[in-house]
Amino acid sequence: MNEQFIEALFAKGSTKGFDAQEIYYVNNKNTEISVYQGQIDKFNVSEDGGLSYRGMVDGKLGYSYTEIMDESSIEMLVNEAYANAKVIEIEDEVFLHDGSGEYAEVDNFNPELERVSIEKKIQFMLDLEQSILTDDPRVKTMSQNSYDEVESIRRIKNTNGLDVTDQVNYCLAYAVAIVEENEDKRTGLGYDISNSFSDLSIEKITREATGEALKMLGAKSIKSVKCPVVIKNETFAQLFSAYMGILNAERVQKNLSKLGDKLGEVIASSELTLYDDPHLKGALSSSSFDAEGVATMKKPVIEDGVLKTFFHNLKTASKAGVVSTGNASKGSYKGTVGIAPSNLVIKPGEKSLEEVVSTIDTGVYILELQGLHAGINTISGDFSLQCYGYMIENGALTKPVSQITVAGNFFEMLMDIECFANDFRFSILSSDYTGAASVKIKQLSISGE
Amino acid sequence: MLSKEILKDVLSAAMSTGGDFAEVFVEDRFNNSIEMVQGKVEKSLSGRDFGIGIRIFSGFNSVYTYTCEKNRDHLIAVAKKAATALSGVPKNAAIDFTVSPRRNLHPIIKMPGGITKDQKVKLMRRGYEAAKTYDALIDQVVVNYLDYTQNVLIANTEGKFVEDQRTRTRYTVSSVAKRAEKLQSGNMGKGAGKGFELYDEIDVDWIGRESSRIAVTMLDAKASPSGKFPVVLDNKFGGVIFHEACGHGLEATSVAKGNSVFAGKLGEKIASDVVSAVDDGTVLNEWGSSDVDDEGTPTQRNILIENGILKGYMIDKLNARRMKMDITGSSRRQSYKFAPTSRMTNTYILNGTSKFDDMIASIEYGVYAKYLGGGSVNTATGEFNFAVQEGYLVENGKITEPIKGATLIGTGLEILKKIEMVSDNFDSGEGMCGSVSGSIPAGLGQPALKVSEITVGGREEA
Numbered sequence: 001m002n003e004q005f006i007e008a009l010f011a012k013g014s015t016k017g018f019d020a021q022e023i024y025y026v027n028n029k030n031t032e033i034s035v036y037q038g039q040i041d042k043f044n045v046s047e048d049g050g051l052s053y054r055g056m057v058d059g060k061l062g063y064s065y066t067e068i069m070d071e072s073s074i075e076m077l078v079n080e081a082y083a084n085a086k087v088i089e090i091e092d093e094v095f096l097h098d099g100s101g102e103y104a105e106v107d108n109f110n111p112e113l114e115r116v117s118i119e120k121k122i123q124f125m126l127d128l129e130q131s132i133l134t135d136d137p138r139v140k141t142m143s144q145n146s147y148d149e150v151e152s153i154r155r156i157k158n159t160n161g162l163d164v165t166d167q168v169n170y171c172l173a174y175a176v177a178i179v180e181e182n183e184d185k186r187t188g189l190g191y192d193i194s195n196s197f198s199d200l201s202i203e204k205i206t207r208e209a210t211g212e213a214l215k216m217l218g219a220k221s222i223k224s225v226k227c228p229v230v231i232k233n234e235t236f237a238q239l240f241s242a243y244m245g246i247l248n249a250e251r252v253q254k255n256l257s258k259l260g261d262k263l264g265e266v267i268a269s270s271e272l273t274l275y276d277d278p279h280l281k282g283a284l285s286s287s288s289f290d291a292e293g294v295a296t297m298k299k300p301v302i303e304d305g306v307l308k309t310f311f312h313n314l315k316t317a318s319k320a321g322v323v324s325t326g327n328a329s330k331g332s333y334k335g336t337v338g339i340a341p342s343n344l345v346i347k348p349g350e351k352s353l354e355e356v357v358s359t360i361d362t363g364v365y366i367l368e369l370q371g372l373h374a375g376i377n378t379i380s381g382d383f384s385l386q387c388y389g390y391m392i393e394n395g396a397l398t399k400p401v402s403q404i405t406v407a408g409n410f411f412e413m414l415m416d417i418e419c420f421a422n423d424f425r426f427s428i429l430s431s432d433y434t435g436a437a438s439v440k441i442k443q444l445s446i447s448g449e
Numbered sequence: 450m451l452s453k454e455i456l457k458d459v460l461s462a463a464m465s466t467g468g469d470f471a472e473v474f475v476e477d478r479f480n481n482s483i484e485m486v487q488g489k490v491e492k493s494l495s496g497r498d499f500g501i502g503i504r505i506f507s508g509f510n511s512v513y514t515y516t517c518e519k520n521r522d523h524l525i526a527v528a529k530k531a532a533t534a535l536s537g538v539p540k541n542a543a544i545d546f547t548v549s550p551r552r553n554l555h556p557i558i559k560m561p562g563g564i565t566k567d568q569k570v571k572l573m574r575r576g577y578e579a580a581k582t583y584d585a586l587i588d589q590v591v592v593n594y595l596d597y598t599q600n601v602l603i604a605n606t607e608g609k610f611v612e613d614q615r616t617r618t619r620y621t622v623s624s625v626a627k628r629a630e631k632l633q634s635g636n637m638g639k640g641a642g643k644g645f646e647l648y649d650e651i652d653v654d655w656i657g658r659e660s661s662r663i664a665v666t667m668l669d670a671k672a673s674p675s676g677k678f679p680v681v682l683d684n685k686f687g688g689v690i691f692h693e694a695c696g697h698g699l700e701a702t703s704v705a706k707g708n709s710v711f712a713g714k715l716g717e718k719i720a721s722d723v724v725s726a727v728d729d730g731t732v733l734n735e736w737g738s739s740d741v742d743d744e745g746t747p748t749q750r751n752i753l754i755e756n757g758i759l760k761g762y763m764i765d766k767l768n769a770r771r772m773k774m775d776i777t778g779s780s781r782r783q784s785y786k787f788a789p790t791s792r793m794t795n796t797y798i799l800n801g802t803s804k805f806d807d808m809i810a811s812i813e814y815g816v817y818a819k820y821l822g823g824g825s826v827n828t829a830t831g832e833f834n835f836a837v838q839e840g841y842l843v844e845n846g847k848i849t850e851p852i853k854g855a856t857l858i859g860t861g862l863e864i865l866k867k868i869e870m871v872s873d874n875f876d877s878g879e880g881m882c883g884s885v886s887g888s889i890p891a892g893l894g895q896p897a898l899k900v901s902e903i904t905v906g907g908r909e910e911a
Binding site: 258334377 | 480489490493498499500512516517519531589627630676703786823824827832833836853856904
């Protein structure tokens with residue numbers, strides 16, 4: 001990051017009349033490799049980044065951003081941010097952090113990752129394809145697949161004394177297997193993630209991608225029924241994280257959360273304990289500081305079913321008369337500062353998945369939920385989602401079921417959690433980086449034929 | 450945006466390892482968005498996206514890279530680095546650009562850049578007032594406004610040199626109705642490939658009222674029944690069913706490798722006789738329209754289904770090689786950060802001859818879906834799902850009470866054959882569509898359709 005650019009920008013900003021200013025700079029290096037039938041199908045090595053600028057004038061914050069950092073962009077950033085600040089009407093007090101506080105040591109950068117040759121990474125994907133195709137004669141093809149490697153540097157600097165930087169990297173490999181038998185096609189996703197290349201396991205990805213798809217062959221719909229349901233670990237993590245807006249203090253303060261007045265009260269079964277842990281080694285959302293540069297901290301959010309805290313940034317914390325929980329967030333340098341969890345960890349139980357399933361006479365085990373962006377209502381808590389999985393009969397998983405939906409209400413479901421299994425796993429598909437174990441819910445509505 | 454000399458040098462560098470085609474995509478885009486919460490502007494954001502994407506083909510293989518740096522030496526270095534993924538002998542590529550004149554099919558009358566933020570805020574306040582005063586039960590109103598102008602330049606080793614400018618604007622209102630512990634949201638919006646003149650043509654007060662009407666209506670709706678019923682999908686946003694259930698499966702992205710349930714079915718009957726559908730990127734100033742696609746090919750009207758027979762797919766340059774078929778002017782990308790691929794532009798089911806009232810009258814017990822929310826599809830199996838934002842029970846030929854929490858599921862092949870009646874009240878809507886080449890504006894539309902049965906997922910047994 002060019003220091004002269006920042007200096008020139010801040011100088012221009014104070015001439016314009018800003019009392020305080022801040023830049024949020026991101027630089028990403030990306031590698032993506034996909035293969036198809038023994039050849040490289042897609043190869044992408046890129047570097048990109050951008051700079052977000054915000055300035056305070058008359059107690060209002062104006063934002064602008066750019067991806068091109070030349071002379072003309074300084075003019076644009078300052079003028080646009082100023083014009084944006086001038087149309088802001090809310091009276092909320094705004095803050096730029098001064099860099100005070102205890103910053104934890106968080107090391108999620110592995111310099112070895114980039115040193116592994118591109119050839120090895122390509123070979124990994126070719127081997128993965130072979131492994132999937134030869135796993136079972138019913139495997140027809142590997143469709144979407146990718147090796148993704150990301151290295152990201154983030155820096156926040158302002159005129160109040162804050163100047164923090166972090167650097168993270170990770171690699172992710174995933175593949176979708178398509179299997180077919182008697183004209184019935186099924187798909188399965190397998191993935192592995194780490195910041196050490198040698199940790200990625202072809203066997204693990206293969207087993208997951210083909211195993212689930214093969215077991216789904218011949219799946220049929222079932223009659224509508226209300227029954228106990230077990231939701232697979234990462235699938236529950238996805239459903240759970242889709243609702244996390246209800247703990248966002250900004251939404252609470254706007255009366256958009258049903259949990260707004262439930263701090264300190266029981267909102268879930270005593271089996272549910274949820275941590276927000278920004279310092280977790282190897283987790284995707286780990287950092288010592290949040291999007292406002294405030295030091296992050298590990299904290300219980302729900303403990304034995306009791307709601308302990310909402311997620312705060314500086315603005316909502318000041319309004320609520322508490323300190324920031326270090327959950328300021330920015331989707332990218334293009335956005336304004338909002339609020340989000342870091343790594344969400346739902347505490348697992350002690351029983352194995354088999355033991356949990358064995359407690360159910362008739363029920364459904366849900367492998368995957370679809371349409372999470374559309375089929376849930378975060379305000380009322382209602383959800384109705386397409387899903388598939390297996391029947392549970394006499395305490396064991398039996399035939400595959402598909403073309404069914406599962407419906408319920410998130411708030412009621414939290415109360416209906418009977419237990420978690422011990423198969424904790426993070427999901428790469430959840431909206432925040434969330435991990436959970438498979439969970440047994442007392443009752444949900446399954447709709448089919 | 451970049452000189453022809455630099456473009457030629459970059460394309461040559463891209464071809465230095467035996468690629469047989471290379472393309473440069475330059476993007477310079479200005480974005481503005483404003484959010485008003487409870488009648489007060491809470492966020493106002495502007496920014497500039499700038500970057501260059503370079504793509505190289507060698508047979509069926511493709512390499513993509515992008516950067517935000519526009520200086521010549523850096524671009525050549527980036528192109529060469531990407532090219533190392535291919536190993537071959539450089540082809541002597543003498544590039545001679547033929548500059549395509551701009552088609553300007555979608556003229557913009559009032560460029561948003563020339564409109565003050567105060568005027569935009571004033572427009573937002575109208576929608577807010579209309580939504581807020583619609584009913585005493587309305588507790589929260591959020592109004593969002595956005596506009597952008599995207600300038601693109603596409604040059605390739607076939608000598609193509611084409612520039613395009615796309616300006617779009619969108620206005621949305623979300624309302625929340627509240628009674629005691631019960632909260633219910635409603636949403637309505639309008640977007641177009643237009644400038645600020647859009648707001649001279651549409652009534653933003655109506656958008657505000659409609660958003661609140663949905664929230665209030667659905668507040669007291671009872672839970673949807675579950676089971677298989679006849680369903681009437683109303684016009685406009687009902688088009689999301691075709692977009693999800695069939696449109697994605699007709700994109701070369703999934704057809705080329707045989708991963709779509711519609712692969713290999715050209716000329717076959719895949720839908721009932723009353724169904725005809727097109728994907729048309731030329732519709733005047735529509736949300737998903739442009740002069741050229743993101744490979745620089747002029748957009749066109751593609752017939753997908755005609756009287757139930759599958760007539761065509763949406764095909765991009767790379768997949769055209771695999772499929773040995775022609776490109777269709779519908780290769781799109783979110784930005785320079787994505788390699789383009791076949792995507793929908795504006796996807797419509799065309800008018801039929803039935804009457805809406807006759808459809809409802811023909812149902813003894815079923816569901817009328819007035820507005821659909823979002824959904825998704827697995828193109829390999831054809832399984833889709835989508836949420837009903839505003840729905841009603843139909844009993845003995847009459848629309849009776851509102852129902853909430855309904856999700857419609859099925860497979861594309863099955864539902865296309867079960868479309869029994871197509872009405873004559875076509876209207877279009879718009880959405881953002883996410884897929885391999887990012888999130889892009891996609892137009893959708895249809896007249897009201899009656900489907901003989903769809904599985905409806907709700908919380909109550911019928």
